[in-house]
Amino acid sequence: MEYILAADIGGTKLATALFKVDGTLVVANEIKSEKNDGEKLLQSLIDSFKDICSNAGIAIADVIGISVGLPGIIDVEKGIAILQNNLPWRDFPLKDRLATEFPNMPIVVDNDVYMATWGEYKAREFTKEMFVYMTLSTGISSCSIHNSTFLRGAGMAGEMGFNLTDKPGITLESLVSGPAMEERGRRVFDNPTLTLKEMMEGYYQGDEQVLPIINEAVTTLAKAVYHIIVAADPHCIVLGGGVFNHHPKLVEAVRQEVASYLTHPLLQGKEQRIEASRYKGEAGIRGAASRF
Structure with a gap:
């Protein structure tokens, strides 16, 4: 063996x-x-x-x-x-x-998001498909694969945390990453120890102070996913990383928000290509193992 x-x-x-x-x-x-x-x-x-x-x-x-x-x-x-x-x-x-x-x-060294993307790609037994993995955790990043090949660009393809949002000069990562949402919640509740987990519990219960924070995150993330769909038309988009993995209802919320943008007949139904991670927190290490 x-x-x-x-x-x-x-x-x-x-x-x-x-x-x-x-x-x-x-x-x-x-x-x-x-x-x-x-x-x-x-x-x-x-x-x-x-x-x-x-x-x-x-x-x-x-x-x-x-x-x-x-x-x-x-x-x-x-x-x-x-x-x-x-x-x-x-x-x-x-x-x-x-x-x-x-x-x-033989030794392979690669970015962890690329490893996780490969793991999710292989988990679906893809070989020819266009595939995008987006991670929401401490930071925000993504990776694309087409025909079993990474699309690396000049070296930094996928760093979508730098994407601009509707707020002038504010990036996606600085607005809706896990720490960014947590920091905003701490200011709203005047509680320096408030955690994102506690905020999400309030979100599920309909807390009126938490809802605007999470809803803004859902809308902002959905617009980023919409741009991916329009630009690359992937066969599958996986939303992974710690925040999405621990809160699968966010994946569904983003999917529904994206659906509301896909009004053109050529785009309708493409939100069904949005999926949750299969490997969750093991995506990176399983992806690394499957590089051989």
Whole structure:
């Protein structure tokens, strides 16, 4: 049996997993991410890979590839972590450094949203389709695949958090990301510890102070999705990331709002292409594993 080592590295947690080549999860591990020391972060990744293999009784020689997803800007060809706002790596040669510990091992390093997108694409057994994955979490981003190929543009395709909103000079991410909604709620309720989870509970109950915040987010996100539909006409748009994954009613709310915009006969019904994530929080690591 052959195996794949996969990792999903974020600013809060470092998740690693061992998969069989058929996609079966063998063992997984999760630890806190090192935020200050790049060398310590690398060593914790290496140690975690070795530990899960040891715990599963699998020899490194039986691993046919390593795949790592992480946020920020990546030189995919060279496997360099160029810039990560929430990790202590700058122009860090991650692929080369991993290769010194795991010689002669194919290694893939890519952006975490691209990894999650690939996971959702493969989960639907797509091969030729135009597909877009949009993540709503601490930040907002997206990724597109067509004919099983990432559409990377000049290197930063999909950074839709920079999209402008109806409010002059205000970006999508600064208005409706998880932290942005939470911050607005804290001001409205004059409660510095209010969480988005608590706000969503109020939303479900029809709280009149929460409704305008979430409704504005739904409208703003729906307009972004509408623009994707008009520009790319994808076969499927998946709404994922922590906020959508934990609050599937938001996915339905965005879908319904998008439907209200699709009045032209050529566009009607395309809201049915909007789906929730299948892998939820595992999309990134499963996508990483399926790169081989």
